[in-house]
Amino acid sequence: MPILELEPSISSVTSSPASTRPHVNTRMDNSTVHAEPPVSPNDTNLTLESRVSNQNHSTTSQLPFLRESLRPITLKFEDLAYSINLQSGEAHCFTSHESKRTRTVLSGVSGVVRPGELLAMLGPSGSGKTTLLTALGGRLPGKTSGSITYNGQPFSSSIKRKIGFVTQDDVLYPHLTVLETLTYAAMLRLPKNLTHEEKVEQAELIITELGLTMCRNSIVGGALIRGVSGGERKRVSIGQELLVNPSLLLLDEPTSGLDSTTALRLMGTLKGLAKGGRSVVTTIHQPSSRLYWMFDKVVVLCDGCPIYSGQACRVMEYLASIGFVPGFSLMNPADFLLDLASGKLNDLFF
Numbered sequence: 001m002p003i004l005e006l007e008p009s010i011s012s013v014t015s016s017p018a019s020t021r022p023h024v025n026t027r028m029d030n031s032t033v034h035a036e037p038p039v040s041p042n043d044t045n046l047t048l049e050s051r052v053s054n055q056n057h058s059t060t061s062q063l064p065f066l067r068e069s070l071r072p073i074t075l076k077f078e079d080l081a082y083s084i085n086l087q088s089g090e091a092h093c094f095t096s097h098e099s100k101r102t103r104t105v106l107s108g109v110s111g112v113v114r115p116g117e118l119l120a121m122l123g124p125s126g127s128g129k130t131t132l133l134t135a136l137g138g139r140l141p142g143k144t145s146g147s148i149t150y151n152g153q154p155f156s157s158s159i160k161r162k163i164g165f166v167t168q169d170d171v172l173y174p175h176l177t178v179l180e181t182l183t184y185a186a187m188l189r190l191p192k193n194l195t196h197e198e199k200v201e202q203a204e205l206i207i208t209e210l211g212l213t214m215c216r217n218s219i220v221g222g223a224l225i226r227g228v229s230g231g232e233r234k235r236v237s238i239g240q241e242l243l244v245n246p247s248l249l250l251l252d253e254p255t256s257g258l259d260s261t262t263a264l265r266l267m268g269t270l271k272g273l274a275k276g277g278r279s280v281v282t283t284i285h286q287p288s289s290r291l292y293w294m295f296d297k298v299v300v301l302c303d304g305c306p307i308y309s310g311q312a313c314r315v316m317e318y319l320a321s322i323g324f325v326p327g328f329s330l331m332n333p334a335d336f337l338l339d340l341a342s343g344k345l346n347d348l349f350f
């Protein structure tokens, strides 16, 4: 699927002939836009400090330890495609002829996230968000086509060490306290040349920075034993990954199961981590508008295909330019995008 570069304005889309506009169906073919801001050659030479100093410090000032990302990563994925082999159900038990079918889970997905940016992947259930995130983390089994690069380099073991991956279903020991959980992770994950005291200190810092001080001595809990709240639990999972100070942080549905205020606070934490020079990518199901406006970029998937990839703040402008306008003003862009990606179009247009 071609990606339309829109720089510096979206006039190229507005002036595109009607024949190139997407059809109104469940998939908006050929409607992908990649609205990246123009990058001057000098931008690539900007130091992390200057990038960070250009940004609002209100969140990062609360995260002094987490501010430094030592080796910023620009993640770029281009024309990414992934298929899985399915075995035909009718061949089971009764016949010996098993026919193999393939299913395309991702097709033509592109995007870029730079240090300091928070990219959100949106789309209905089953649209391929987790698969894309897993591919970006170098964890997808099988072969993908297209390219994924980290500062222009392919995935490698040294890149792997700079990636933090927070899965949707975290695995935490229910009987350990928050402090014990993070100390245990610090013992396992921090370099051997750090002393025991330094590792504990690192765990303590994470607790402070992620606002877990109140529950530091509470047990984490689980399905059968009551422990910390859902939001605190998510922050413990994120804290485990932050111990190694990742340059690229990937999170699968970090706000699922959280109320909107807790989700907003958690996203504020992620935004702060991004502003500290990290590249942060998260999948998210149905963000509120307040959450949506915290994203720098969005990739919207529909059946594995992108319908938008670019600046979050320009999506409504882009959609309006190709004839998609919500039925009423002040609509949450995320709701509108999800309706489009789900093919619920009838109520939406003038």
Ligand SMILES: Nc1ncnc2c1ncn2[C@@H]1O[C@H](COP(=O)(O)OP(=O)(O)OP(=O)(O)O)[C@@H](O)[C@H]1O
Pocket: 084, 105, 123, 124, 125, 126, 127, 128, 129, 130, 131, 132, 285
């Ligand atoms: N290994 C696999 N075997 C079978 N189907 C798979 C496999 N991996 C992915 N899929 C299918 O690919 C599609 C995309 O899955 P994925 O988990 O990426 O979606 P998602 O957008 O993250 O969904 P959700 O929001 O519900 O978590 C789904 O229909 C899923 O069933």
